[in-house]
Ligand SMILES: [Zn+2]
């Protein structure tokens with residue numbers, strides 16, 4: 469073991485990403501024993517519509533289905549307002565910066581991307597990665613844009629280039645809006661940056677959670693308008 473690694477382990481104990489209890493550096497999953505049980509229980513949840521677990525659930529919000537004829541995916545189920553491990557991870561992802569949390573979520577998106585590309589025989593070697601950025605106010609408040617960091621870690625795992633395409637000029641959080649309002653709000657929230665060359669490009673569009681799919685839908689529409697070829701949306705979680 470390198471000196472740097474020994475020092476890190478001695479002075480910066482690794483913490484469970486859910487309860488912050490100290491855990492072993494050598495274990496694979498970033499959870500303590502009891503949080504691991506909760507995480508696994510969450511993976512056993514079945515979709516109320518198709519009856520499959522998250523890995524095999526074929527239900528996508530309408531806004532996402534329309535983007536690329538349902539070639540889209542998500543990692544785990546998300547139930548707003550419940551205190552599930554996924555909700556706590558999403559909360560940390562957004563507000564309490566920890567690289568291990570971001571990497572954990574990015575890795576789940578990565579696994580889904582590989583599975584999706586295999587299923588549809590997609591050669592992703594010339595794809596780029598992009599994301600819908602957070603509002604400027606949120607980035608200022610929390611000190612980072614979790615969507616950007618998530619996309620960055622995902623791009624690293626895939627060996628692809630991350631490109632910034634959008635600017636978020638919105639003022640209202642999607643969270644507080646109804647399904648109808650979300651589409652209009654998303655449409656007025658995102659603008660394309662100047663001087664982009666997107667003609668013929670294929671992109672993974674990465675985000676934390678899909679709810680109605682409004683944000684992903686609006687962003688994909690803008691990419692397509694600029695001549696993008698294939699757009700594949702993948703998120704860490706999907707609202708059940
Ligand atoms: Zn824990």
Ligand SMILES: [Zn+2]
Nearest residue numbers: 515518525527
């Ligand atoms: Zn389903």
